[in-house]
Amino acid sequence: SYVLTQPPSVSVAPGQTARITCGGRNIGRLSVHWYQQKAGQAPVPVIYSDTDRPSGIPERLSGSNAGNTATLTISGVEAGDEADYYCQVWDSTGDHWVFGGGTKLTVL
Amino acid sequence: EVQLVESGGGLVQPGGSLRLSCAASGFTFNNYWMHWVRQTPGKGLAWVSHINTDGSRTTYAESVKGRCVISRDNTKNTLYLQVNSLRVEDTAVYFCVRMRGHSTSSFYDYWGQGSLVTVSS
Numbered sequence: 001s002y003v004l005t006q007p008p009s010v011s012v013a014p015g016q017t018a019r020i021t022c023g024g025r026n027i028g029r030l031s032v033h034w035y036q037q038k039a040g041q042a043p044v045p046v047i048y049s050d051t052d053r054p055s056g057i058p059e060r061l062s063g064s065n066a067g068n069t070a071t072l073t074i075s076g077v078e079a080g081d082e083a084d085y086y087c088q089v090w091d092s093t094g095d096h097w098v099f100g101g102g103t104k105l106t107v108l
Numbered sequence: 109e110v111q112l113v114e115s116g117g118g119l120v121q122p123g124g125s126l127r128l129s130c131a132a133s134g135f136t137f138n139n140y141w142m143h144w145v146r147q148t149p150g151k152g153l154a155w156v157s158h159i160n161t162d163g164s165r166t167t168y169a170e171s172v173k174g175r176c177v178i179s180r181d182n183t184k185n186t187l188y189l190q191v192n193s194l195r196v197e198d199t200a201v202y203f204c205v206r207m208r209g210h211s212t213s214s215f216y217d218y219w220g221q222g223s224l225v226t227v228s229s
């Protein structure tokens with residue numbers, strides 16, 4: 001089955017840029033989605049189809065995907081960005097949906 | 109406003125069963141594929157199952173295949189997940205999720221708040 005690998009944690013100072021990676025074999029050929037989950041809340045989509053933002057998501061959040069790595073970039077990090085972030089793809093071979101293990105973003 | 113409200117969770121003994129429900133409102137329920145996703149305490153997300161718009165097609169994760177049945181009642185705008193032969197490792201918050209479209213570019217655009225299932229003796 002398809003495996004997505006994320007770093008367990010990323011820490012950045014306010015105002016800096018955070019980059020959260022999601023690794024997978026030839027993930028650049030797949031459509032990657034990202035979800036943000038704040039403590040005690042349900043996840044919320046922040047990026048879909050590699051680079052698109054749902055309505056209401058600020059332009060500070062962006063996505064890219066090529067080769068074996070997809071990346072969620074958060075520019076001008078704010079305290080309110082502190083959350084867990086998960087990447088997701090569709091594994092067509094089994095018609096299964098796969099999540100990465102999640103990355104905890106800490107704002108220093 | 110789109111709302112997904114889960115119910116039916118609780119404390120169950122190993123080997124037991126339960127049925128989760130998800131009441132949907134604020135959208136045309138029978139136009140959307142629906143999914144269940146679970147999250148074990150303090151850990152990550154895991155897809156459990158999905159069902160197509162008319163309930164004729166279902167798929168399950170290997171971890172629950174043979175023990176779970178997903179279904180829907182489009183007349184009641186409700187999604188269900190029947191889980192049998194519960195194991196301690198099934199302990200999780202179960203989220204009802206709406207999928208926008210059904211293709212490689214589809215994603216989960218709305219999530220319920222989740223229903224906690226605890227399997228313990």
